[in-house]
């Protein structure tokens with residue numbers, strides 16, 4: 001069983017618990033690896049210096065018990081220079097490239113999502129989704145991220161709003177084009193359990209259809225809980241493992257520190 005998570009939020013951004021509370025929970029759960037990934041995006045960004053200092057302190061303090069990583073979840077439209085301080089980067093698209101006076105993400109509230117579509121995409125959700133995937137396709141070029149976060153976040157409200165038919169070609173073609181391009185760059189994708197864990201969605205990110213395609217394309221995956229509270233550190237992992245196997249995956253990626261302390265990816269069997 002995989003006992004590692006690299007998508008973890010704390011009180012430094014929009015999470016509920018302190019990093020140390022999360023480390024203690026990870027130890028109770030038998031985790032071997034724990035990556036922190038505070039938000040750096042146009043809406044939520046941390047005091048990066050204070051965050052890095054605290055994660056480095058914990059990394060040292062618990063070095064004999066667990067392998068801790070100081071990462072960030074960097075938005076596609078945020079200043080990538082902040083990535084220089086991080087040990088790894090989750091490349092996530094939350095915001096679209098529109099000239100809005102206030103940042104409007106695709107996953108904030110239904111109301112904001114609807115306003116974004118109304119004001120910039122003429123109420124056409126397929127146009128919005130295409131703009132999302134055109135930007136998503138460039139996430140590695142822009143951020144040189146370690147892995148791609150919640151690939152189809154644009155469907156965050158689709159269970160309740162039903163504005164996109166996720167089998168419609170107007171939706172699947174731009175999504176698959178973005179996926180194919182990112183796979184050609186050999187950047188892994190996370191299977192993100194965050195929305196399922198919080199009861200917001202039935203399907204994981206990416207959904208089953210996209211996960212199957214990812215497996216057919218030879219893409220690589222990591223498991224992420226996208227935890228905003230310590231109890232959910234491994235939330236959804238059982239479902240994610242089962243779904244990954246059903247979609248054709250046999251292995252997942254894990255981040256580890258090598259002997260020199262460099263972060264590298266390694267592969268583990270799903271079973």
Ligand SMILES: [Zn+2]
Pocket residue numbers: 073092094149150
């Ligand atoms: Zn995110």
Ligand SMILES: [Zn+2]
Pocket residue numbers: 007009073226
């Ligand atoms: Zn996140």
